[in-house]
Amino acid sequence: EDQVTQSPEALRLQEGESSSLNCSYTVSGLRGLFWYRQDPGKGPEFLFTLYSAGEEKEKERLKATLTKKESFLHITAPKPEDSATYLCAVQLLRDSWGKLQFGAGTQVVVTP
Amino acid sequence: GAGVSQSPRYKVAKRGQDVALRCDPISGHVSLFWYQQALGQGPEFLTYFQNEAQLDKSGLPSDRFFAERPEGSVSTLKIQRTQQEDSAVYLCASSPGPGSGTDTQYFGPGTRLTVL
Numbered sequence: 001e002d003q004v005t006q007s008p009e010a011l012r013l014q015e016g017e018s019s020s021l022n023c024s025y026t027v028s029g030l031r032g033l034f035w036y037r038q039d040p041g042k043g044p045e046f047l048f049t050l051y052s053a054g055e056e057k058e059k060e061r062l063k064a065t066l067t068k069k070e071s072f073l074h075i076t077a078p079k080p081e082d083s084a085t086y087l088c089a090v091q092l093l094r095d096s097w098g099k100l101q102f103g104a105g106t107q108v109v110v111t112p
Numbered sequence: 113g114a115g116v117s118q119s120p121r122y123k124v125a126k127r128g129q130d131v132a133l134r135c136d137p138i139s140g141h142v143s144l145f146w147y148q149q150a151l152g153q154g155p156e157f158l159t160y161f162q163n164e165a166q167l168d169k170s171g172l173p174s175d176r177f178f179a180e181r182p183e184g185s186v187s188t189l190k191i192q193r194t195q196q197e198d199s200a201v202y203l204c205a206s207s208p209g210p211g212s213g214t215d216t217q218y219f220g221p222g223t224r225l226t227v228l
Contacts, residue, residue: 004154032215043116043203043219044155087154091215097168098207098215099145102154 002027004090006103013110016077021106023088024070033071034100035064036087044087047073078110114138116220118204124226125194133189133223135204142209144187145217146179149201158202161187162209194227201225 003026013019025033032051036044048057050066057064061082063074073086085107089100117136125131137144142163147155148171158177160168163184172179176195181187191198201224205217 034216036219041221043205043221046216046218049215089154095168096210097160097162098143098210098217099157099160099168099171100147100155100217101157104152104154 002090002092002101004088004101004103006086006088006106008106009104010107011109013075013078013108015079015110015112018074018076018078020075021073021086021108022070023073023103025090026069027090027092027101029093030090031093031095032091033066034089034091035062035071035073036089038085038087038105047086075108078108080110080112083108083110116204116206116218118202118220118223120223121221122224122226124228126228127196128193130190130192131194131225133191133202133225135187135189135206135220137185137187137204137206138218139185140208141206141218142184142212143207143217144181145205145207146187146189147203147205148173149203149222151200155203158189191225194225196227199225199227 035047038044048064085105087105089102144161146158149155157171161181176192178190201222203222205219
């Protein structure tokens, strides 16, 4: 059975305290792995797509990496505005329409 | 340009009532997805449209759930005889579609459905 597991469930950081979020997956045939950010009361906002092991993408204080079993989202020197729930999702080769299977998310709180 | 919009943003229904949730995708997007998000969980896939064709409805939880996209743009998710377990946020997403070179799905703000 395909599984996407995110850890930790929640993370509390001081402003400037770098950390990493984990997304581990057990799937048959990965097409792509997606990271989204979700603020309370809003829909998920696209951050990155990774397609192959070893790939890395960066945006401001965020950097996403991918291996054959997991993806990491590194937050460098976070600011309070980085507080959100971060969702990872996999897209499988067999789901040619492109549906996403999400993990439960990591809730990040950054305090000043 | 406008993003994905959904209406209503909030809906309260009594158990047994029918509800209709609307999604306006980004103009020109071929693909449209509906997801259900329970509190504290990630979104779960419900159904997929390519233009007006519903190509995958494997995630619809029961035959009380019905979705349509008759003209290949606006979509409606209908839930008949609502139950308390239907309470959730219903998210709509659109993407340019197959052959566009991008798989990115853009989400709307969601409709929060509460069934009393």
